[in-house]
Amino acid sequence: MDSIYQSLAAIVDAEHVSDRPEELYIYSFDLGTAEPHRPDYVVSPETTVQVQEIVRLANRENIPVVPLGGGMSLAGLAVPLRGGILLDLKRMDRIIEVNEKARYAVLECGVSQGQLTSYLERHHPHLTHSEPGAPPAATIVGNVVIHGQGDLAHPYGFNSDMVNGLEVVLPTGEVCSFGSCAVGASWFTNHPMPDVGLFLGWCGTTGIITKLSIRLLPAKRIRGIGRFVVDDEGLVPEIFYKLTHTQMAEDIIAFSSAIPPFASKLQHFTVNIAADSEKELELKQEIIWDDTLGEYIKRGDGAYLGFTRSLERPQISKTSDYKKGGGFEYVGSIMPIEKYPECYRRGREISERHDIPYTVTGRCIGAAHSMMFAWTYAFNRADPKTIEGARNALHETDRLVLELGGVIWKPGTFGQKLVLERLDPNTRDLMKKIKGLLDPKGIMNPGNWEIP
Amino acid sequence: MALKDFAYGDTIHRCFRCGYCKFPANWVDVNNCPPYARFRMETYSCGGRLWLSRAWLNGQIDWTEHLAEVLYSCTTCRNCEVKCPLRFNVDIVNMVVAARGEMVEAGRLPAAVKNFLQNVELYGNPYGTGRSSRGAWAEGTEIERYNGHEYLFYVGCTGSYDARARRSALALSQILRRAGVSFGVLGNEENCDGNEVHKLGEQGLFEVLAQDNITRFKGLGVKKIITLSPHAFNAFKNHYPAYGGDFSIFHYTHVINGLLKAGRIRFSDNMHVRVAYHDPCFLGRWNNEYEAPREILKAIPGVDLVEMEKNRESALCCGGGGGNFQIDLLGGSENSPARRRIREALKAGARVLAVACPKCLIMFEDAVKSEGLEENLSVLDISEIAAKAWGMIGHSQ
Numbered sequence: 001m002d003s004i005y006q007s008l009a010a011i012v013d014a015e016h017v018s019d020r021p022e023e024l025y026i027y028s029f030d031l032g033t034a035e036p037h038r039p040d041y042v043v044s045p046e047t048t049v050q051v052q053e054i055v056r057l058a059n060r061e062n063i064p065v066v067p068l069g070g071g072m073s074l075a076g077l078a079v080p081l082r083g084g085i086l087l088d089l090k091r092m093d094r095i096i097e098v099n100e101k102a103r104y105a106v107l108e109c110g111v112s113q114g115q116l117t118s119y120l121e122r123h124h125p126h127l128t129h130s131e132p133g134a135p136p137a138a139t140i141v142g143n144v145v146i147h148g149q150g151d152l153a154h155p156y157g158f159n160s161d162m163v164n165g166l167e168v169v170l171p172t173g174e175v176c177s178f179g180s181c182a183v184g185a186s187w188f189t190n191h192p193m194p195d196v197g198l199f200l201g202w203c204g205t206t207g208i209i210t211k212l213s214i215r216l217l218p219a220k221r222i223r224g225i226g227r228f229v230v231d232d233e234g235l236v237p238e239i240f241y242k243l244t245h246t247q248m249a250e251d252i253i254a255f256s257s258a259i260p261p262f263a264s265k266l267q268h269f270t271v272n273i274a275a276d277s278e279k280e281l282e283l284k285q286e287i288i289w290d291d292t293l294g295e296y297i298k299r300g301d302g303a304y305l306g307f308t309r310s311l312e313r314p315q316i317s318k319t320s321d322y323k324k325g326g327g328f329e330y331v332g333s334i335m336p337i338e339k340y341p342e343c344y345r346r347g348r349e350i351s352e353r354h355d356i357p358y359t360v361t362g363r364c365i366g367a368a369h370s371m372m373f374a375w376t377y378a379f380n381r382a383d384p385k386t387i388e389g390a391r392n393a394l395h396e397t398d399r400l401v402l403e404l405g406g407v408i409w410k411p412g413t414f415g416q417k418l419v420l421e422r423l424d425p426n427t428r429d430l431m432k433k434i435k436g437l438l439d440p441k442g443i444m445n446p447g448n449w450e451i452p
Numbered sequence: 453m454a455l456k457d458f459a460y461g462d463t464i465h466r467c468f469r470c471g472y473c474k475f476p477a478n479w480v481d482v483n484n485c486p487p488y489a490r491f492r493m494e495t496y497s498c499g500g501r502l503w504l505s506r507a508w509l510n511g512q513i514d515w516t517e518h519l520a521e522v523l524y525s526c527t528t529c530r531n532c533e534v535k536c537p538l539r540f541n542v543d544i545v546n547m548v549v550a551a552r553g554e555m556v557e558a559g560r561l562p563a564a565v566k567n568f569l570q571n572v573e574l575y576g577n578p579y580g581t582g583r584s585s586r587g588a589w590a591e592g593t594e595i596e597r598y599n600g601h602e603y604l605f606y607v608g609c610t611g612s613y614d615a616r617a618r619r620s621a622l623a624l625s626q627i628l629r630r631a632g633v634s635f636g637v638l639g640n641e642e643n644c645d646g647n648e649v650h651k652l653g654e655q656g657l658f659e660v661l662a663q664d665n666i667t668r669f670k671g672l673g674v675k676k677i678i679t680l681s682p683h684a685f686n687a688f689k690n691h692y693p694a695y696g697g698d699f700s701i702f703h704y705t706h707v708i709n710g711l712l713k714a715g716r717i718r719f720s721d722n723m724h725v726r727v728a729y730h731d732p733c734f735l736g737r738w739n740n741e742y743e744a745p746r747e748i749l750k751a752i753p754g755v756d757l758v759e760m761e762k763n764r765e766s767a768l769c770c771g772g773g774g775g776n777f778q779i780d781l782l783g784g785s786e787n788s789p790a791r792r793r794i795r796e797a798l799k800a801g802a803r804v805l806a807v808a809c810p811k812c813l814i815m816f817e818d819a820v821k822s823e824g825l826e827e828n829l830s831v832l833d834i835s836e837i838a839a840k841a842w843g844m845i846g847h848s849q
Contacts, residue, residue: 015491015785016492016493018493018495020516020518021513021514021516021519022495022504022513022516022518022519022522023493023494023495025503025504025507025512025513026493026494026495026500026503026504027494029503031468031469031470042493044492044493070471071469071494072470072471088492088493088494090482090492091492093481093482112482114475114479114482115479115480115481115482117479118478118479118480119480122478122480135470135471135472136471136472136475136479137470137471137472137474137475137482314479316472316537317470317537318537318538321466321468321538321539321540325465325466326465326466326467326468327468328468380465381465381466382462382465
């Protein structure tokens with residue numbers, strides 16, 4: 001038994017460290033198309049102190065550390081590209097505090113989306129968080145780290161905009177706090193401290209977030225989904241614009257897919273509406289469906305498809321089984337909303353070239369300040385050809401994002417290289433200096449955001 | 453065995469490992485898959501088991517003792533099937549059982565599993581105790597051998613051999629006798645029902661057991677069977693018909709509840725106790741019976757029935773299913789499912805944890821001791837609670 005294994009077992013315990021082929025196999029995979037790479041060890045710590053000790057050990061031994069949350073990014077961001085210690089953080093799953101009046105929650109890094117949704121529903125029914133479309137096993141911190149967005153992205157923006165504070169284990173083992181908690185106050189705000197913004201979007205290459213304070217948001221008593229459809233993709237940007245102007249919706253999504261065939265080429269909208277009373281609901285529905293979208297119905301350009309009371313939370317996704325193949329991956333992008341028609345058309349072309357039924361989705365962020373536009377490619381996990389086909393389509397789409405003037409959201413290593421090629425050289429140099437300063441041995445999730 | 457010849461070779465890759473299977477219905481935590489709750493490594497999640505099974509069948513990884521333990525740590529509780537939103541969900545446990553079957557075929561089994569199966573084959577029970585003592589639990593009582601009675605009371609291995617579970621078998625027998633139910637037992641002639649053998653992947657031995665039991669039951673003219681254990685209930689109800697075993701099967705809670713409704717049982721003792729009921733997997737998720745046990749408890753004067761946060765189809769398994777009450781791959785930790793469940797009962801304010809399964813009874817009673825909670829929580833089978841409420845068992849029991 002090697003000394004690193006023994007040291008890891010001394011830090012956690014023998015049951016939560018493994019160098020056995022079964023754990024190394026399972027943790028070598030992303031759920032998308034990324035090629036697997038085996039770690040040398042899998043460790044599941046329970047405390048920040050244990051994370052610190054593991055990081056210090058990795059520094060001494062000069063071996064990589066790859067932090068893993070829910071493992072749902074689908075972009076291969078926690079695949080141990082150069083082996084080392086795979087750090088499964090899901091045992092750190094305590095909800096430390098919910099402050100009802102100041103509307104925030106302090107969480108450990110392993111708290112899942114489902115866990116927080118359930119906790120708030122049971123103990124703080126007036127509060128909610130912006131829940132992403134990821135499975136409920138995805139972690140809150142993991143989603144924040146990748147600049148995720150959720151079902152309150154229209155009124156409140158990216159989930160990473162809702163950070164009130166962080167506790168981070170640096171690559172050299174020190175623990176740092178950021179936000180109001182750093183000066184001994186409660187975790188109620190990230191402002192107005194000097195901006196050090198070093199940890200979000202870096203895929204764990206600059207440190208491991210162990211605690212997070214995230215803003216909670218008002219939960220209305222009634223929540224539901226209204227549906228609308230148009231046959232012209234060119235109308236989508238103006239509809240986004242008009243709907244966001246009303247400030248009556250919680251979430252606005254446009255999507256189109258090849259399946260079912262009768263609905264192919266149509267652009268569907270889901271508009272989440274919430275209210276505390278029937279009167280409020282009626283008013284909002286009237287403003288959205290009659291005053292705002294009524295003109296499209298009158299012109300024959302669109303149709304109202306009804307309103308379903310209640311909202312499925314956590315959201316259930318069945319995308320992975322579309323091809324009965326257990327796999328899908330998507331390229332996400334942050335795009336100006338006026339690019340929706342082109343994103344849709346070009347995405348369809350790519351899908352058709354790779355013989356994959358197209359699925360595209362655009363979620364409105366803020367007051368139509370941007371949208372997250374995603375192109376999804378299903379594959380059959382048992383058929384390497386379909387995996388390769390999906391991977392090629394994904395790479396082609398990564399290029400398309402930049403060509404259309406967008407930014408790739410949570411890019412995998414392929415997309416990261418494309419971004420770095422275009423990145424302002426001075427910004428590249430700054431990122432390189434920051435990385436070198438924080439992680440002098442280059443042990444943190446190597447292979448991601450590497451600047452030569 | 454190659455993947456292409458595997459019974460679920462065209463399905464097993466469809467698991468995305470999205471992790472829905474770890475949750476209960478209310479999403480409160482990711483600890484509702486017993487092995488994952490115990491070890492908190494992805495290998496032990498439902499998806500981990502399916503991916504590992506496929507990798508082994510595909511030749512990507514070799515068989516190891518650890519691989520086998522990961523597969524056999526599944527208690528076949530079916531929480532994964534309830535929570536998985538995908539269309540193949542009905543076959544998840546079947547896939548695990550089939551992969552175990554391949555290990556049985558290959559003769560590559562953990563020692564504890566091998567012992568379990570050998571004991572069942574040799575002695576008709578997993579304990580390795582002689583067949584001649586199977587009926588000893590009823591000695592000195594007036595319980596009759598089956599001889600054309602309306603019901604066969606099938607006690608099962610646990611109720612026959614385990615000292616603690618025997619008390620619930622006796623309590624049930626007393627209730628049935630006093631209520632005037634015509635029943636008899638098989639004594640030493642009883643054989644293992646095979647439910648766990650089936651779930652351990654030994655289909656050949658299961659068939660032998662099923663055919664032996666069916667032949668015996670039919671030879672005696674049995675038409676109706678009452679089981680103490682939901683595991684036997686499941687085997688008789690869901691597996692035996694494929695071998696010609698078409699009997700009317702009742703879990704004992706069905707029978708007691710029926711007797712209550714017919715006025716043949718009248719609870720009198722006021723128990724003044726807060727009780728939480730634990731849904732056994734093979735009565736609940738496997739056979740969709742959630743109400744009969746609760747109706748019995750609600751009918752008892754003074755019983756304050758409370759629900760644990762995870763109940764009915766979200767109940768956390770005791771960790772004893774799929775042979776684990778014997779092979780014990782999930783024990784030895786405060787994260788063991790039974791110990792977690794005991795803490796959940798305590799959190800619900802219960803002073804008594806009521807069960808309707810002899811395996812749950814043993815698992816939880818051990819867990820109470822491990823947690824040092826003997827003064828705070830008692831574990832009782834519903835048969836015992838009902839007998840006490842009918843004034844048949846002293847309060848010391």
